Amino acid sequence: MEKRVQLPLTEELAKTLKAGDTVLLTGYIYTSRDAGHKRMCETLAKGEPLPFDPTDATIYYVGPTPAKPGQVIGSAGPTTSGRMDAYAPTMMSVGARGMIGKGARLPEVVEAMKKYSGVYFGAIGGAGALLAKQIKSSELVAYEDLGAEALRKLYVEDMPLVVIIDCEGNNLYEFGPANYLAQKGN
Amino acid sequence: MREIHVNSIIDTIEKLCIDANTHLPCDVKNAIERCRACEDGSIACGILDNIIENYNIADKENVPICQDTGMACVFLEIGQDVHIVGGDLTEAVNEGVRRGYANGYLRKSVVKDPVRRGNTGDNTPAMIYTEIVPGENVKITIGPKGFGSENMSAVRMFKPSAGLQGIKDFIIETVQAAGPNPCPPIVIGVGIGGTFDKAALLAKKAIMRPLDTHHPDPYYADLETEMLNKVNELGIGPQGFGGKTTAIGLNIETLPTHIAGMPCAININCHVTRHKSEVL
Ligand code: SF4
Numbered sequence: 001m002e003k004r005v006q007l008p009l010t011e012e013l014a015k016t017l018k019a020g021d022t023v024l025l026t027g028y029i030y031t032s033r034d035a036g037h038k039r040m041c042e043t044l045a046k047g048e049p050l051p052f053d054p055t056d057a058t059i060y061y062v063g064p065t066p067a068k069p070g071q072v073i074g075s076a077g078p079t080t081s082g083r084m085d086a087y088a089p090t091m092m093s094v095g096a097r098g099m100i101g102k103g104a105r106l107p108e109v110v111e112a113m114k115k116y117s118g119v120y121f122g123a124i125g126g127a128g129a130l131l132a133k134q135i136k137s138s139e140l141v142a143y144e145d146l147g148a149e150a151l152r153k154l155y156v157e158d159m160p161l162v163v164i165i166d167c168e169g170n171n172l173y174e175f176g177p178a179n180y181l182a183q184k185g186n
Numbered sequence: 187m188r189e190i191h192v193n194s195i196i197d198t199i200e201k202l203c204i205d206a207n208t209h210l211p212c213d214v215k216n217a218i219e220r221c222r223a224c225e226d227g228s229i230a231c232g233i234l235d236n237i238i239e240n241y242n243i244a245d246k247e248n249v250p251i252c253q254d255t256g257m258a259c260v261f262l263e264i265g266q267d268v269h270i271v272g273g274d275l276t277e278a279v280n281e282g283v284r285r286g287y288a289n290g291y292l293r294k295s296v297v298k299d300p301v302r303r304g305n306t307g308d309n310t311p312a313m314i315y316t317e318i319v320p321g322e323n324v325k326i327t328i329g330p331k332g333f334g335s336e337n338m339s340a341v342r343m344f345k346p347s348a349g350l351q352g353i354k355d356f357i358i359e360t361v362q363a364a365g366p367n368p369c370p371p372i373v374i375g376v377g378i379g380g381t382f383d384k385a386a387l388l389a390k391k392a393i394m395r396p397l398d399t400h401h402p403d404p405y406y407a408d409l410e411t412e413m414l415n416k417v418n419e420l421g422i423g424p425q426g427f428g429g430k431t432t433a434i435g436l437n438i439e440t441l442p443t444h445i446a447g448m449p450c451a452i453n454i455n456c457h458v459t460r461h462k463s464e465v466l
Contacts, residue, residue, distance in 0.1 A: 076253055103334070104426075
């Protein structure tokens, strides 16, 4: 069953999403990875505002390839989310509820997701050419000096994702393989 | 003695960097499509279809298959009767990488210092592996290596008494620990023997070897098949969401080793396992 999800990711909307749901996401999202997260958390620690409004925002952990002439963006698949675990609870505490990436998260992140109604979406790792097709616009917001890691605002249409961890802490990485093996055993 | 000018090395490396990042090799595509035909997980089938669609888009539109266009691993098999003229070979390799990553719109993912970081801006230096071989040709292989999977690799110095079972357990343990992080379905390269460093090199060579080939020794060829099947019984599946296709290939490379040891290295690669070669 495929759900169409229209951003922003309000608390109400977040609560309707369950781990294992296949979704098509539409709306504005922001890109950031290692260096960008470090800078954002330093900014917050100093008590300064972020370069974008984090309320109900969704952050895509991605460092795209440079756009070819005529392209909106280069190949743009997810990077390993675990490297952002140190920063994710802080980002959720200021309202950034959605995360798009790939790979396992630490228990601290899952706890913060339960507290702030966060949702962790998985995009297909290694499908950068396919995912770029769902990105309809890309605008530089800040941190241009970080190159592929700059903070960008993207408009995505029907971006194919899977809910990996929902706001109750259910985790597809845990029950997906277990369910598959159980079903095989029958 | 045959002369080869560095300019032809630069041009070849530029072209191979772009080709390798844009067009997935046939052996990898065939392995993915074979696994798709046998897959029985529900989310898993959809993911594999998207992976196939992704490399078809990359082929057709000449865009990178994955945004992690990797560190450029460059293997040079240099014939002993070749004389390289016109400049420094290492600089030529790096110049080829520099041009390939700039002109191919590939991502620059290399930092100049492992601790203090700072992007070099041109994806150099390349990781260069040279081997002197008989003859008067130079064979160049480029394998752009992503780090989502590289980070899940492991090396262990076994006591010989650990035996074959020790290696089998180590493979399973490493794949389990990697879980969803290396973008499964993965390719597993296993290097056994040699020294600490040679085992790791063997593992890297193993992921560069086409997936439709086997170790020449039937003992290890059978082990490749057995361990690939075992890994695919773990249920991790594409992207770690559950399914049969956890790995699309497992290659083993071996070397003699010391009486006191049994080094074993496992290099993990993803479904975007890239390698392109050319002989000059
Ligand atoms: S592990 Fe492979 S498929 Fe995944 S992001 Fe890195 S290069 Fe791409």
